[in-house]
Amino acid sequence: MTDHASAPTVWLPIPPAEIGGLPEGPAYVFWDGAADFPADPASAAFYAVPYMKPPEVTARPLPEMTGLRVVQTLSAGVDHVTPYLSQLPPGVRLCNARGVHEASTAELTLALILASLRGIPRFVHGQDAEEWHAGFYPALADRTVMIIGYGSIGAAIEDRLAPFECERVVRVARSARDTPRGPIHALSELPELLPAADVVILSTPLTEVTKGLAGADFLARLKDGALLVNVARGPVVDTEALLAELKSGRIQAALDVTDPEPLPAGHPLWHAPGVLISPHVGGSTSAFLPRAKRLLRDQVRRFVAGEPLENVVQTT
Template sequence: MSAAKPSAGPRLLLPFTPAELGGLPEGWSAAVWDGTGEEPAGPRLAAVEFFVIPYTFTRTALDLLPRLPGLRVLQSLSIGVDDLLPHVPPGVTLCNATGVHEASTAEHAVTLLLAALRRIPDLVRAQQAQQWVTGFRPALADRTVLLLGYGAIGAAVEARIAPFECRVLRVARTERQSPRGPVQPLGRLPLLLPQADAVVLTLPLTAETRGLVDAAVLARLKDGALVVNVGRGAVVDTDALLAELRSGRLAAALDVTDPEPLPPGHPLWTAPNTLISPHAAATTSAFRPRALALVRAQVSRYAAGDPPANVIVTGAG
């Protein structure tokens, strides 16, 4: 992809200031808008070629897209772009934020896994009641963990649980060999599920994955198995999961839900053996420096006329 000829007005629309990025390529200028406050004025948008959409993008940010006639690259600050894909204008290249969120999301997945297994919420409630509650609790050691969705985040989860002396099963769309062992194809999932003490979901939301973890999938899990979801809520059939949780057969630790945000009064809030966090896996202190590094690199590539990294949708040209 070659960059367009210089034109009047800012060619970049960024949620970070040029100073935060360590400067811009020579001859380039940027309008700065982080998704809050007043958006850039219409005439200033005509020359924008490269838009880094704010991380917590709003309806206003989406409405801005058709008003960027020169847009060529849309850079997301999320790995998952299912919410953004329907709004990408024709001919625009969409890039995601691979490399920004894997560490934080994997940390959170392991946190949920350990907290749910060790029943930390019960201990918190006991502390609040000033009760000294003892007894044996499950450990991660000697357990089998199935990683469903073995991309960058799934691999990062495995790297963090490897020292816990557990067995890992890896499942992705296609069969392959990873540095840590074989990755099984999705078609073998029914045979692998009964072996799992915990399933960690890191799947993106696509037509193929929506509702993938349904009643039939959950039924193949052994009694007492734990479902951890740090991918997308709609990958799991909420009603089917609720039925298993209410029966006491399964447990869940969810960073994402369907619906989301989870409204007050929703039965998931009070389901037994359920730990919920508010889609908080990626929003950590690691986000900003890694996002800045990604944007800096992507802008440099574009200004040099090189193709950007992390392309999800390729624009024309």
């Protein structure tokens, strides 16, 4: 362990030299979840959480970070951190990675929608088997698309829906409000809104309110042939309820996240009819690293300068 006890430390999951442009003042250490800590956790003032590591790994130094002032995630969701906030001193600001994942997640969302509607998985299997699956397939054009979870990712998804000539985009969030694009409906309105949707996109954070949101009653309200797309978190969907609907052939699903995750070998979701699964890669693209570095550089600069931080979602 390197001795950084003389100065407050900034823990970064990317080597500081690779980020570049970090302000002078703090001591910078690199930690990406290794067994050994790079410095005394008690000296940490700013902790950037390692990306895509299990919560039990990323939370390990938190009880010892008695001087912590900022926790910065590199994910849009913070559900892997919030259960451990009670271990921190008061006044610690939790910040998410708004601005890092929107483009990549929205890209994958459109890819999953188009692949599912246009039959791409069937064509791939047909190519392997040298089978020609001609016929008519659903289009995205003239369809009603619902986005549940209208934050920055939901808005980025709507940006990319614009050229596809959808009949209507319905926006749903925790509470109702108006935007220049049109109204955002409250979650409480879902029972009335769901039956009209051809494509339902889940891009909401995982909270106590949204856990199991897409359960049996939610899914039963979807029209026959509807497509459910989950780019949020796996537990937003009740897996058993979804399996029942998929096995009936009534709806389809495209999932970048699952519950459990990673999806274990032998799980019935792998081979359920009408489901397309990608392995939680919504934000894992070439766009991630430069955007993550830019976020960390700017947040640390703000912290050192005593300026307001961006993306604060909670304060202990």
